[in-house]
Amino acid sequence: MTDQELRVSKIQRGTVIDHIPGGQALNVLAILGIDGTEGDVVSIGMNVPSDRLGRKDVVKVEGRELSQSELDVLSLIAPDASINIIREFEVRQKHRVDRPERVTGVLECPNHNCITSESEPVETEFEVLDGGIRCVYCDTIIRENIASHIYV
Numbered sequence: 001m002t003d004q005e006l007r008v009s010k011i012q013r014g015t016v017i018d019h020i021p022g023g024q025a026l027n028v029l030a031i032l033g034i035d036g037t038e039g040d041v042v043s044i045g046m047n048v049p050s051d052r053l054g055r056k057d058v059v060k061v062e063g064r065e066l067s068q069s070e071l072d073v074l075s076l077i078a079p080d081a082s083i084n085i086i087r088e089f090e091v092r093q094k095h096r097v098d099r100p101e102r103v104t105g106v107l108e109c110p111n112h113n114c115i116t117s118e119s120e121p122v123e124t125e126f127e128v129l130d131g132g133i134r135c136v137y138c139d140t141i142i143r144e145n146i147a148s149h150i151y152v
């Protein structure tokens with residue numbers, strides 16, 4: 001890592017989500033449920049030059065690791081993302097995201113008659129297909145702009 005790549009001060013402990021497609025950083029924050037009002041300490045790089053991707057986004061979250069559900073949904077909008085776990089200012093673990101067979105939670109089904117849309121909702125579950133994701137309860141398929149279906 002060169003100093004040029006480190007555009008903000010180092011974090012002591014937390015997660016750096018690197019190699020996000022340019023323009024997707026705010027959707028990544030939405031997946032993590034971060035809107036700034038809860039005091040999370042977050043740095044964002046948008047459209048930073050990248051050898052691998054041309055332009056990339058980077059999200060650095062202090063004091064937080066990602067759940068498997070968050071990683072699963074993240075993989076749908078950032079398939080090349082690297083997850084770097086930071087401890088004592090250093091990268092202690094680095095892994096890529098895997099495309100899962102199913103994603104649970106995080107996304108809502110667009111069908112208002114779906115059992116997962118009721119007032120005490122059943123957790124959503126979608127099967128991951130090549131061209132989209134399919135609700136396992138009502139078969140509704142989301143083909144594009146998956147990020148617009150993140151629970152708010």
Ligand SMILES: Nc1ncnc2c1ncn2[C@@H]1O[C@H](COP(=O)(O)OP(=O)(O)OP(=O)(O)O)[C@@H](O)[C@H]1O
Pocket residue numbers: 001005006009010011012016018058060082084086089090091094
């Ligand atoms: N303590 C830290 N605080 C904030 N960001 C960090 C910290 N340490 C590393 N990073 C960032 O985490 C990412 C991965 O760091 P690393 O040193 O592994 O870079 P790299 O060698 O370019 O990795 P890769 O091969 O995955 O691109 C980079 O975006 C880097 O800026």
Ligand SMILES: [Mg+2]
Pocket residue numbers: none
């Ligand atoms: Mg790098």
Ligand SMILES: [Zn+2]
Pocket residue numbers: 109110111114115116135136137138139140
């Ligand atoms: Zn449904």
